[in-house]
Amino acid sequence: MRLRQSLxxxxxxxxxxxVTACSPSAPDKADDAAGSGTTLTIATTTDxxxxxxxxxxxxxxxxxxxxxxxxxxxxxxxxxxxxLLAKDYGFTNPTTAFWNLRDDMKWSDGQPVTADxxxxxxxxxxxxxxxxxxxxxxxxxxxxxxxPSPTRVELKLKRPDSxxxxxxxxxxxxxxxxxxxxxxxxxxxxxxxxxxxxGPYKLTGVAKGQSYTLERVTPYPFAPNNTPVVSKIVYxxxxxxxxxxxxxxxxxxxxxxxxxxxxxxxNLQNTPGIKxxxxxxxxxxxxxxxxxxxxxxxxKVRQALSHAVNYDAIRSVVLQGQAVTTGSSPIPPxxxxxxxxxxxxxxxxxxxxxxxxxxxxxxxxxxxxLTMIYSLQDAVTSQWANLVKDDAAKAGITINLQGMDRxxxxxxxxxxxxxxxxxxFAIMDDPTTNMAxxxxxxxxxxxxxxxxPALNSLITQAQGTTDKAAQxxxxxxxxxxxxxxxxxxxxxxQNLYVxxxxxxxxxxxxxxxxxSVVDPxxxxxxxxx
Amino acid sequence: xxxxxxxxxxxTNDQVTAARATWAAFRRNPLGMISVGILVLLxxxxxxxxxxxxxxxxxxxxxxxxxxxxxxxxTDNLGRDIFAExxxxxxxxxxxxxxxxxxxxxxxxxxxxxxxYFPKVDSIVGTVVDLCLSLPVLPLMxxxxxxxxxxxxxxxxxxxxxSWPEVTRVVRSQALSVVRLPYMDxxxxxxxxxxxxxxxxxxxxxxxxIVVSVVLTASRAVLSAAGLAFLGLGDPTSWSxxxxxxxxxxxxxxxxxxxxxxxxxxxxxxxxVSATLIxxxxxxxxxPRARED
Numbered sequence: 001m002r003l004r005q006s007l008x009x010x011x012x013x014x015x016x017x018x019v020t021a022c023s024p025s026a027p028d029k030a031d032d033a034a035g036s037g038t039t040l041t042i043a044t045t046t047d048x049x050x051x052x053x054x055x056x057x058x059x060x061x062x063x064x065x066x067x068x069x070x071x072x073x074x075x076x077x078x079x080x081x082x083x084l085l086a087k088d089y090g091f092t093n094p095t096t097a098f099w100n101l102r103d104d105m106k107w108s109d110g111q112p113v114t115a116d117x118x119x120x121x122x123x124x125x126x127x128x129x130x131x132x133x134x135x136x137x138x139x140x141x142x143x144x145x146x147x148p149s150p151t152r153v154e155l156k157l158k159r160p161d162s163x164x165x166x167x168x169x170x171x172x173x174x175x176x177x178x179x180x181x182x183x184x185x186x187x188x189x190x191x192x193x194x195x196x197x198x199g200p201y202k203l204t205g206v207a208k209g210q211s212y213t214l215e216r217v218t219p220y221p222f223a224p225n226n227t228p229v230v231s232k233i234v235y236x237x238x239x240x241x242x243x244x245x246x247x248x249x250x251x252x253x254x255x256x257x258x259x260x261x262x263x264x265x266x267n268l269q270n271t272p273g274i275k276x277x278x279x280x281x282x283x284x285x286x287x288x289x290x291x292x293x294x295x296x297x298x299x300k301v302r303q304a305l306s307h308a309v310n311y312d313a314i315r316s317v318v319l320q321g322q323a324v325t326t327g328s329s330p331i332p333p334x335x336x337x338x339x340x341x342x343x344x345x346x347x348x349x350x351x352x353x354x355x356x357x358x359x360x361x362x363x364x365x366x367x368x369x370l371t372m373i374y375s376l377q378d379a380v381t382s383q384w385a386n387l388v389k390d391d392a393a394k395a396g397i398t399i400n401l402q403g404m405d406r407x408x409x410x411x412x413x414x415x416x417x418x419x420x421x422x423x424x425f426a427i428m429d430d431p432t433t434n435m436a437x438x439x440x441x442x443x444x445x446x447x448x449x450x451x452x453p454a455l456n457s458l459i460t461q462a463q464g465t466t467d468k469a470a471q472x473x474x475x476x477x478x479x480x481x482x483x484x485x486x487x488x489x490x491x492x493x494q495n496l497y498v499x500x501x502x503x504x505x506x507x508x509x510x511x512x513x514x515x516s517v518v519d520p521x522x523x524x525x526x527x528x529x
Numbered sequence: 530x531x532x533x534x535x536x537x538x539x540x541t542n543d544q545v546t547a548a549r550a551t552w553a554a555f556r557r558n559p560l561g562m563i564s565v566g567i568l569v570l571l572x573x574x575x576x577x578x579x580x581x582x583x584x585x586x587x588x589x590x591x592x593x594x595x596x597x598x599x600x601x602x603x604t605d606n607l608g609r610d611i612f613a614e615x616x617x618x619x620x621x622x623x624x625x626x627x628x629x630x631x632x633x634x635x636x637x638x639x640x641x642x643x644x645x646y647f648p649k650v651d652s653i654v655g656t657v658v659d660l661c662l663s664l665p666v667l668p669l670m671x672x673x674x675x676x677x678x679x680x681x682x683x684x685x686x687x688x689x690x691x692s693w694p695e696v697t698r699v700v701r702s703q704a705l706s707v708v709r710l711p712y713m714d715x716x717x718x719x720x721x722x723x724x725x726x727x728x729x730x731x732x733x734x735x736x737x738x739i740v741v742s743v744v745l746t747a748s749r750a751v752l753s754a755a756g757l758a759f760l761g762l763g764d765p766t767s768w769s770x771x772x773x774x775x776x777x778x779x780x781x782x783x784x785x786x787x788x789x790x791x792x793x794x795x796x797x798x799x800x801x802v803s804a805t806l807i808x809x810x811x812x813x814x815x816x817p818r819a820r821e822d
Contacts, residue, residue: 240778240781241781242778242781242782242783242784243784245781245784260781261606261779261780261781263592263593263780263781263782264780264781264782264785267593267785313588317588317589317590317592317607317608318588318607320592376679376761376765377761379779379780382765382779383606383607383776383780386586386766387587387588389766390587401765401766402678403761403765404679405761408675408678
């Protein structure tokens with residue numbers, strides 16, 4: 001009997017040690033109160049595709065490259081731009097813009113970050129037109145950039161453009177000239193090894209499909225004592241949000257970079273050991289009606305569609321109350337400087353919708369059937385698309401949903417092959433620039449294919465003035481015009497939530513999923529309690 | 530002439546007797562009978578879905594509620610009743626299974642029988658089938674479904690297109706042994722046309738294999754359809770068991786709301802296991818040696 005017990009004990013010990021040996025070892029997390037010497041492990045759902053920040057990239061690419069290549073300006077939770085690499089900025093005359101840089105930032109190989117790097121980055125983007133580069137569209141009025149001194153960058157403009165300094169300043173990652181120039185063409189530079197970073201972190205290890213390791217770079221002036229608190233950051237790749245949440249619950253990761261699905265927020269808020277952080281939204285979700293479609297070119301049809309959507313239900317059920325109305329305006333309320341609080345949302349009114357439809361000549365004898373495209377990778381839109389379809393059916397409009405793979409969706413969008421487009425923008429930080437891109441003919445995201453001379457004139461005037469009050473007036477008038485003519489049906493602005501272990505604090509909240517708490521300044525200040 | 534007719538009668542009688550014996554043996558197998566019961570129940574549920582539950586649409590205010598008296602299988606992330614989704618999902622899942630297996634069987638049997646009957650075609654058929662069977666089916670299904678866009682027709686065609694070689698393989702091996710039997714030579718000697726011989730003599734001989742193939746292909750089709758739907762390549766506008774799983778995954782509910790995945794998975798399990806058991810029971814029942822045991 002005793003022998004049997006001993007055998008069982010031995011077997012148990014062997015089994016336990018075998019299991020322990022097989023388990024993946026937890027990341028090194030030395031208990032250091034200050035956080036120095038610790039590792040912050042972050043979960044993401046996709047691999048890095050491009051290590052070159054000048055080439056259009058995915059969310060994970062952006063999160064990781066932004067930790068190495070600084071922006072001139074940052075953005076605060078209310079959408080205001082704040083200094084980062086640039087100390088101040090402005091215009092010397094309507095066609096000359098400038099940034100004055102700080103002089104205490106260094107690349108990790110010891111070279112200083114100078115105006116030469118910034119001018120090189122801008123001129124290279126203009127010359128090489130890297131695919132999918134956001135800044136390229138914002139540089140449309142820029143002729144060239146120069147560096148009259150190591151701390152001053154000047155932009156020569158082809159015509160007045162009041163938003164170029166702040167927009168380029170916020171969206172563009174500055175790259176080191178001495179690393180990128182030898183490649184000849186920045187659009188073709190892979191930048192997949194021997195990274196040089198201006199901080200707060202530098203990529204040191206890549207295990208594709210598994211993890212990306214970054215180590216701290218000093219000096220980094222936006223961290224306490226010029227030193228990022230945590231010495232190492234590891235991004236780990238998980239298949240989807242479900243596995244990320246499990247990993248967080250099991251303490252395998254400290255933070256989930258992806259925004260939580262709305263239905264999971266409450267659940268995680270009630271989970272011990274996990275802190276859920278609200279991230280203000282800075283973009284919006286919308287439906288655009290293709291103005292080239294003969295029925296949709298009719299204002300009454302667009303109005304009928306806009307009144308056949310239960311916006312409240314979408315916000316309260318699909319988004320679990322985590323979204324706010326924009327009053328059907330393309331200027332989200334978070335941009336207090338520009339927003340027009342008097343803008344009223346389209347009322348959900350099926351009878352009115354039917355009446356408008358009848359006035360437009362549609363009804364039971366001449367039914368209206370439209371297709372609506374959306375990306376199946378966009379879980380929230382996929383859900384409300386069904387609600388839109390059901391409510392439109394009540395008004396007598398048949399909407400055929402075409403949920404599709406993201407690449408097909410982007411291709412169809414680019415080709416204008418849809419009646420209704422449903423989707424969202426992550427950051428709409430500047431109404432003037434955004435309206436130029438969204439509503440001017442030929443604009444990169446003019447998905448309603450609208451071309452209204454009165455609207456074009458308002459937007460162009462807003463672009464041309466540096467007077468804030470005048471600009472506000474122009475963009476508000478333009479927004480009212482967009483709302484009244486249903487050139488765009490802006491449905492809500494979503495506030496996002498991210499979850500992290502409650503052992504961590506010190507994160508700096510920035511708006512949108514793109515920045516959230518994984519913005520460089522935030523990660524450089526994160527500490528383990 | 531009279532003798533021939535009498536001969537045919539006796540063949541017919543033999544077939545009737547064999548069918549009766551098979552049925553009698555099948556009835557004695559409790560697993561087989563239970564499986565038939567489950568399958569019939571699922572088909573009834575699918576057919577009578579409107580009588581059982583309202584079509585799950587819109588939204589509800591009780592989001593991600595655990596199973597209760599009001600919602601037997603709980604609710605999903607939009608507050609829709611999962612019981613209703615499973616019931617209506619049965620409809621699409623079974624329709625896809627039926628249509629794609631019918632198509633796969635039709636293609637598979639025609640190719641198999643032609644191959645077996647016409648030796649010249651057989652080498653080509655054999656090579657094509659071997660080639661198709663060596664293809665990585667799931668990645669190809671994903672590729673085709675992604676390119677063609679998610680819809681019922683796409684799913685049926687994709688699944689059928691990748692399922693027929695398996696049917697051909699099974700039916701062809703049976704047909705090859707049948708065409709060598711003396712009664713096939715006798716049929717040829719009577720001067721009957723190839724089509725007549727295939728229809729009257731070859732097809733009935735391979736019918737039992739086809740029956741088994743139908744059941745197995747259909748159950749595999751359910752799994753393939755669910756797999757594609759789970760990957761977001763199903764029809765996003767109608768309910769299937771795969772779509773319930775897909776939505777649970779998309780909404781991040783998988784790790785917190787077990788009921789969103791358990792019930793559609795159980796439904797799939799019930800269908801696939803019962804289909805497999807029926808085919809095993811049928812195989813046993815029609816095998817005289819197994820019957821004697």
